[in-house]
Amino acid sequence: MSFREKSAWVMGAIMLATGVFYAQLVAGAPQAPVIEPLIPYVLAVVVFSVVAQIGLAIASPKEANAPADEREKIVIDRAGHWSGMVMGVLAVAACATYVALPSGGMLFHHIIGALIVAQLAEYVFQIVLFRRPI
């Protein structure tokens, strides 16, 4: 497994776990100010991501420092393109939900959720593309 694929697996797992964490925080106090679940979520993502990337870099220092090669660039670009479409669909869905239920706080959480899901989708797409013919 290449360094970038390993990174996608690890970051995907972090995004999934912290996404669930964020959803639980919001579900636990839906009327709380939006900053209350956001700060612990952001801290969790940053800390886990930094620790994970440091660990991966220590395990494979040469690969970690090497730039993406031509195939990896195609994978990254294509996965980013598809995750952008996921983000777009979810953002529109969030706006449609707002029209039906005009809650600014819930719109905020839906958009954050869309960002999380789109980022998770990007890692999944990268993993699939690293393993399939392109």
Place this chain on the structure above:
Amino acid sequence: MGKRPPITNRVRELREEHDKMSQAALGEAVGVTRHTIIAIEQGRYSPSLETAFRIARLFGVGVEDVFGWEGE
């Protein structure tokens, strides 16, 4: 997503003929990762024209001696 490129190659065969060169060594020589060399040898990825030429020049043969077209 997932359709194999219609291009065959003799990269693995040529690599083994050249002192059993490793995939990592070939990758480093032409500027791609070992995993990209693996993907090329397995037919899961067609390299760019530049990389194809680099591989062919490394083995001292022409591009068409390394890669072949199996499409229609």
